[in-house]
Amino acid sequence: MADEASLVEKSRIMDGTRIERALSRLATEIVETNHGAENIYIVGIRRRGVPLAERLRDKIEANEGIKPLYGIIDITLYRDDLSTVGANPIV
Numbered sequence: 465m466a467d468e469a470s471l472v473e474k475s476r477i478m479d480g481t482r483i484e485r486a487l488s489r490l491a492t493e494i495v496e497t498n499h500g501a502e503n504i505y506i507v508g509i510r511r512r513g514v515p516l517a518e519r520l521r522d523k524i525e526a527n528e529g530i531k532p533l534y535g536i537i538d539i540t541l542y543r544d545d546l547s548t549v550g551a552n553p554i555v
């Protein structure tokens with residue numbers, strides 16, 4: 465296994481500024497497609513989707529003054545790679 469000190473960054477797809485800009489555009493598109501910020505429900509899939517959903521919710525609130533409803537889904541028992549997670553996955 466490679467030593468962490470020997471790892472070299474080849475390229476960066478998005479830096480923090482570009483991620484923020486992409487999230488702002490996505491939040492705007494969600495509101496435009498919905499014809500307003502009312503009746504929007506943001507759902508994050510547990511683990512990496514939750515922080516994304518939270519950031520989108522915060523962007524919509526900052527832009528529109530309305531905080532969308534928010535939820536989290538845990539799909540652990542429905543994953544196609546469940547056998548690699550462990551014999552008795554904990555939800």
